[in-house]
Amino acid sequence: MTRPLKLTLGVKTDPIEYRYSYEWLFRLMAEEGVRHAQIGSFFEIYQLPDDYFVELRRTADKCGVTIASVFTAHRELGGFFQGDPRWEKIARANYERLIVAGALMGARSVGSNPGAVMRDRMETKPAGIACYIRHIKELMAFAKTQGVECLTIEPMSCLAEPPTLPDEIRAMCEELMAHHRAKPQWRAAIGCCTDVSHGYADRDGVVKFDNMRLLEDALPWTTELHLKNTDKIFNSTFGFSPAERERGIVDLAVVRDLILRNAEKLPVSELIGYLEIGGPKTGRDYSDGKLEQQLRESLRYARETFAAHGQE
Numbered sequence: 001m002t003r004p005l006k007l008t009l010g011v012k013t014d015p016i017e018y019r020y021s022y023e024w025l026f027r028l029m030a031e032e033g034v035r036h037a038q039i040g041s042f043f044e045i046y047q048l049p050d051d052y053f054v055e056l057r058r059t060a061d062k063c064g065v066t067i068a069s070v071f072t073a074h075r076e077l078g079g080f081f082q083g084d085p086r087w088e089k090i091a092r093a094n095y096e097r098l099i100v101a102g103a104l105m106g107a108r109s110v111g112s113n114p115g116a117v118m119r120d121r122m123e124t125k126p127a128g129i130a131c132y133i134r135h136i137k138e139l140m141a142f143a144k145t146q147g148v149e150c151l152t153i154e155p156m157s158c159l160a161e162p163p164t165l166p167d168e169i170r171a172m173c174e175e176l177m178a179h180h181r182a183k184p185q186w187r188a189a190i191g192c193c194t195d196v197s198h199g200y201a202d203r204d205g206v207v208k209f210d211n212m213r214l215l216e217d218a219l220p221w222t223t224e225l226h227l228k229n230t231d232k233i234f235n236s237t238f239g240f241s242p243a244e245r246e247r248g249i250v251d252l253a254v255v256r257d258l259i260l261r262n263a264e265k266l267p268v269s270e271l272i273g274y275l276e277i278g279g280p281k282t283g284r285d286y287s288d289g290k291l292e293q294q295l296r297e298s299l300r301y302a303r304e305t306f307a308a309h310g311q312e
Contacts, residue, residue: 005263006270007256009299009307010036012226014073015279017042019288022056026063028292032299037065038224038274040073041112045101046094053104060105068272069224070102070110071152071193078115080135081128091115092135096142103146109223110143111152111193114172117160129162133172136190137179143188152193154226155218157200157234164200166209166217173221191223191267195276196255197230197237205233211250216258219265225273227252227302239277239298252305273306275299 011034016025029037037060039045060067077098079091095112102110114132117125136151143151153172156164163169169192176190199211211234215222228237229248238244240252259271275298280287 004269005260005266007259007307008036008270008272009034009227009302010038010068010272010274011295011299012038012040012071012073012274012276014040015277015291015295017073017282019282020291023059023063026060026065028295029065029299030063032296033303034299035065036068036272036274038069038071038272038276039067039102039105039107040071040276041076041098042073043076046097048101050100050104053101057105067105067107068109069152069193069274070098070105070107071154072098072112075113075116077112080132081115081117081124083121083124083127088131088135092139095135095139099139099143099146099148099151103148107148109150109152109191109193110148111150111154111191113154113156113161114163115161117162119160122160125160125162129172133175136176137187140176140180140187140190144186148188150189150191150223152191152223154193154195155198155214157198159200164198164214166214169214169218169221173218177221189223189267190221192218192221193224193226194218194222195226195228196252196273197226197228197234197250199230199234201233207233212254212258215255216262219259219262220267222266222271223268225271226276227255227273227306228276237278239275239294240301241294241297244298245301252302256306256308273302275302 079087099110155169163172180187180189200209201207229250230237279291
């Protein structure tokens with residue numbers, strides 16, 4: 001018998017960056033009945049003092065919103081793949097600071113994509129993966145001391161950004177989960193923040209693994225989701241307005257059904273899917289004001305489809 005799995009809707013905060021306040025977004029979320037936020041990173045997050053994050057948590061609480069997760073927005077923790085100790089040092093320090101910030105906001109999980117191999121240095125990929133694995137194992141212990149339960153990895157869409165292929169996802173997650181299970185009292189768990197729009201198309205644009213295949217392969221480690229739409233070769237991403245649904249390939253009802261059929265594979269009993277859209281062009285008077293409608297349309301569609309099962 002398939003065990004119960006609750007699917008819940010959340011929002012990643014990326015589209016308000018440098019144009020709307022968190023209070024504005026949290027109030028909109030509350031009006032739409034969405035109670036879980038994933039804070040997307042921004043450039044200042046690594047330098048702001050502790051009290052800023054405590055205040056942000058209070059702001060969310062006042063709106064009835066929980067900051068459940070923190071995740072990067074700009075690929076800025078990829079220094080483990082540069083083969084340069086100076087980049088590696090900064091990536092490590094910033095990752096630690098992101099964990100601390102997440103803990104101060106009450107987040108259960110903190111994460112990022114591991115990083116990118118330089119296209120003209122693809123032969124360095126194994127060394128980059130090894131460097132990342134070494135640091136993330138140490139960061140699992142650091143996260144535990146801060147009260148963060150899980151560090152998350154996002155499977156990506158190209159060979160330069162591991163893990164992308166099913167074997168890469170499996171190898172990385174199995175190694176890191178074995179490390180956690182060896183001393184779970186001292187090490188945070190590892191999980192996938194799996195993006196339902198990520199698939200793999202090769203250099204000729206031929207789809208080798210579609211988004212649904214990669215989603216299914218990542219389910220044994222998936223602890224949270226990114227919800228967004230995309231085209232047939234995963235080239236652009238967008239939301240779920242009526243017009244966007246016509247041109248996109250992601251059907252959240254199909255995503256929901258796949259997950260529920262495989263509920264016993266997931267490591268969680270509640271799976272939060274965070275709407276992750278960039279919104280309209282930033283910094284234009286004719287576009288910034290359209291963000292509210294885009295968010296509301298996408299959230300209402302996601303609530304009616306993905307989160308209809310078990311949603312409060």
